[in-house]
Amino acid sequence: MIEPFTSFTGTAVPLDVDNVDTDAIIPKQFLKRTERTGYGQFLFFDWRFENGKERQDFILNQDRYQGASVLLARKNFGCGSSREHAPWALSDYGFRVIIAPSFADIFYNNCFKNGILPIVLSEADVDMLFQRTNEKRGYQLSVDLESQRVIDSHGFEAYFEVTPYRKRLLQKGLDEIGSTLEFKDKIKSFEEKHRIYYRIDRNEKASI
Amino acid sequence: MGKTLYDKVYDRHVVYQGEDQPSILYIDLHLIHEVTSPQAFEGLRMNNRVVSRPDRTVATMDHSIPTTDRSLPFRDEVAKKQVKTLEENCREFGIQLFDLESENQGIVHVIAPELGITQPGQTIVCGDSHTSTHGAFGALAFGIGTSEVEHVLATQTLKQDKAKTLAINIMGELPKGTSAKDLILSIIGKYGHDFATGHVIEYRGEVIQNLTMEERMTVCNMSIEMGGRAGLIQPDEVTFNYLKDKQYAPKGEQWEEALSEWRLLYTDDDAVFDQIVEFDASEVVPQVTWGTNPGQGAGITDVVPSPEDLPISQRKAAEKALQYMGLQSGTPFDSIKLDKVFIGSCTNSRIEDLRKAAKIVSGYKVTDSLHALVVPGSQTVKRQAEEEGLDQVFIKAGFDWRESGCSMCLGMNEDIVLEGERCASTSNRNFEGRQGKGARTHLVSPEMAAAAAIKGHFVDVRNWVTKEREEVGS
Numbered sequence A: 001m002i003e004p005f006t007s008f009t010g011t012a013v014p015l016d017v018d019n020v021d022t023d024a025i026i027p028k029q030f031l032k033r034t035e036r037t038g039y040g041q042f043l044f045f046d047w048r049f050e051n052g053k054e055r056q057d058f059i060l061n062q063d064r065y066q067g068a069s070v071l072l073a074r075k076n077f078g079c080g081s082s083r084e085h086a087p088w089a090l091s092d093y094g095f096r097v098i099i100a101p102s103f104a105d106i107f108y109n110n111c112f113k114n115g116i117l118p119i120v121l122s123e124a125d126v127d128m129l130f131q132r133t134n135e136k137r138g139y140q141l142s143v144d145l146e147s148q149r150v151i152d153s154h155g156f157e158a159y160f161e162v163t164p165y166r167k168r169l170l171q172k173g174l175d176e177i178g179s180t181l182e183f184k185d186k187i188k189s190f191e192e193k194h195r196i197y198y199r200i201d202r203n204e205k206a207s208i
Numbered sequence B: 001m002g003k004t005l006y007d008k009v010y011d012r013h014v015v016y017q018g019e020d021q022p023s024i025l026y027i028d029l030h031l032i033h034e035v036t037s038p039q040a041f042e043g044l045r046m047n048n049r050v051v052s053r054p055d056r057t058v059a060t061m062d063h064s065i066p067t068t069d070r071s072l073p074f075r076d077e078v079a080k081k082q083v084k085t086l087e088e089n090c091r092e093f094g095i096q097l098f099d100l101e102s103e104n105q106g107i108v109h110v111i112a113p114e115l116g117i118t119q120p121g122q123t124i125v126c127g128d129s130h131t132s133t134h135g136a137f138g139a140l141a142f143g144i145g146t147s148e149v150e151h152v153l154a155t156q157t158l159k160q161d162k163a164k165t166l167a168i169n170i171m172g173e174l175p176k177g178t179s180a181k182d183l184i185l186s187i188i189g190k191y192g193h194d195f196a197t198g199h200v201i202e203y204r205g206e207v208i209q210n211l212t213m214e215e216r217m218t219v220c221n222m223s224i225e226m227g228g229r230a231g232l233i234q235p236d237e238v239t240f241n242y243l244k245d246k247q248y249a250p251k252g253e254q255w256e257e258a259l260s261e262w263r264l265l266y267t268d269d270d271a272v273f274d275q276i277v278e279f280d281a282s283e284v285v286p287q288v289t290w291g292t293n294p295g296q297g298a299g300i301t302d303v304v305p306s307p308e309d310l311p312i313s314q315r316k317a318a319e320k321a322l323q324y325m326g327l328q329s330g331t332p333f334d335s336i337k338l339d340k341v342f343i344g345s346c347t348n349s350r351i352e353d354l355r356k357a358a359k360i361v362s363g364y365k366v367t368d369s370l371h372a373l374v375v376p377g378s379q380t381v382k383r384q385a386e387e388e389g390l391d392q393v394f395i396k397a398g399f400d401w402r403e404s405g406c407s408m409c410l411g412m413n414e415d416i417v418l419e420g421e422r423c424a425s426t427s428n429r430n431f432e433g434r435q436g437k438g439a440r441t442h443l444v445s446p447e448m449a450a451a452a453a454i455k456g457h458f459v460d461v462r463n464w465v466t467k468e469r470e471e472v473g474s
Helices: A085-093 A103-113 A123-136 A164-172 A178-182 A184-193 B005-012 B038-046 B077-093 B108-114 B128-135 B146-155 B180-191 B213-226 B239-242 B252-262 B312-325 B351-361 B379-387 B390-397 B446-455
Strands: A008-015 A071-072 A095-099 A119-120 A140-144 A149-151 A157-158 B014-018 B023-027 B028-030 B056-058 B097-098 B121-125 B141-142 B158-162 B163-171 B197-206 B230-232 B275-282 B287-289 B297-300 B340-343 B371-374 B423-424 B440-443
Touching: A008 A123, A071 A123, A071 A140, A071 B038, A085 A103, A095 A123, A095 A140, A103 A119, A103 A164, A103 A178, A119 B108, A119 B163, A123 A157, A157 B056, A178 B146, A178 B158, A184 B014, B005 B014, B005 B197, B005 B230, B014 B379, B028 B108, B038 B146, B056 B108, B077 B097, B097 B423, B108 B121, B108 B128, B108 B379, B121 B128, B121 B146, B128 B213, B128 B230, B128 B239, B141 B230, B146 B158, B146 B423, B146 B440, B163 B180, B180 B213, B180 B287, B180 B297, B197 B213, B213 B230, B213 B239, B213 B351, B239 B252, B340 B351, B351 B379, B351 B446, B379 B390, B423 B446
Parallel strands: A008 A071, A071 A095, A095 A119, B028 B056, B028 B121, B056 B097, B121 B141, B163 B197, B163 B275, B197 B230, B340 B371, B340 B423, B423 B440
Antiparallel strands: A008 A140, A140 A149, A149 A157, B014 B023, B023 B158, B287 B297, B287 B440
16 A cells, blocks of 8 residues: 655755656666566666666766655656556655656656655746755755645745645545445446447456 | 537546546546556456456557567566466456467557557557557547556546647648658657647648548557647548458448447537647658657758757757767768668558558668668558568568567567667657667658668658569569
8 A cells, every 4th residue: 555645855856857758767678577566776777877887977876865755857757658667666766756847647647646746846946946956965845745835944935736636645545446446336337328339259268 | 619529539438527536437448468567467466356347458468579480489588477477367357368379469559440449439548658549540548557557457447637638730731752750750849749748639630631540540649759648530431441341340230320429529610629739731851850859850851950059948958869869960861870770669560651661662672781670560460561562572672570569669579779779760759778778769750761771871752763563682
């Protein structure tokens, strides 16, 4: 079960790249695994490692950002492939909040299923947070989901949007499938009236 | 107020609309493959749940499979386990699987349309972002993550907020020697890689109406490359003629009933889109991407741009992209030398794509220093190409002729581009490392890729001199 998200404070790390795609977040060679866990070690693999060694020019490898849990990012973060391995890797690495001027739709949606809060702030606010993170070693950001606010201890405060449903999803660690299955009868009566014009037979080799 | 095509399809599938929460949307067709499904099935088992509608779920294996001789054993043990897991899951839950032995196996977005399973007005999902392809039929089709795959398996529904709508009206006429791929790359290049985020796109206008179904699929396929949640095209006679007599399409009386329903799938004249743009197709020239996202492209007659010439907001990304791509600003595209050529992927691996590429290739030879491969989108495409003799055109020219799969589009199998190598690819993404670590990808049409394989560098296919098929081998 996913840990409920109410409020959170953590060290921020700035990833100053536009259009970070999910291929960069988790390269394809790690998608052959059939597990849901253990992807943190592969996060940003090609940017993070060179010949098996950590690249010092990559931001996550720098001493001052060790233990960071708030990712500052640029526009269109998480674009491309729908692979949920991307939020699995971010979450397993330790990120719980991602702040960017915009996110790609599928990635944004996937985050909420994995206890990560993606926050959209204006370009100007994101610029300011990048600047502060660069200037102040150990710079921290706090997020309060109930009041939908991001603050720091130096007077920064910004409100962010999140739909009531997604908010509940994070706050309560809701079982989405379970809650939809409560509408089983409605789904059944919908199916009785709804026409579909193809017919696939059940797999004859099925064991059930 | 009238409704858009998107409104009509969406509204027909709302099972329940509660307050302050997304609709429960019914899913007509759930496509699954080996990479994004194992964790979803595991989730079902952990919670003692079953697949709600195995008869509305269709599986194939395409991403991590080899495209070489299928009689040989799998060399990649991890991929083998993933494929085996899909087989076991389909058996356990009673799902129809088109496996490696099946004559219908292929890329999921190629086989569902060619089997006639993809139909107008459906809601279609798959754990794959290029599910937008099926929008070419006027189906609402989009990619989902693995948690949602599990949700659909368990409930045959999805919780969905309504998206915004974007109309792209495409006017003018697509010039001779350009293709649907050039059209969509030009649109993404003009408006940007994230232009349609949060929107369902409807492609409209005479240019779209004049495209074949396969060309429409190429256009809709790349909707996600400008951030679109889905791409839609109004179904018409072209759609219906394509579907008629397909294996899973309705027959007889049912066909007539379906047709009368499908003919109602259009945007009303008084419907309002959240955003509308007009695009003049007569400006389109054959495209080549120079950067690391599909919006970073230009015409073949251009030169590699200088970041200073781009809007300020794009400069930094352009500098980074040019460095990764190993390109100098000002370099003419037709002087860029290539190491690999890949013709395939859910964007461009259908029979028409192969015919167009073969027409360019016929009678020529692939440049010695270059490795070129053709990976048909499905076994059906492969068989048809072989019946038409296209395989021989490619093989005689020096191309590798492979079994169907996703292959070098994302390099999950052995088909990769090596570090520093440059590849002309008919696929959909030129992201860093997509085709292999350090691989440099240029997205092009099948015609442009074919011509580049012959010359060893990009050329303007509008000036290509085709040879007659008879000359092959002479």
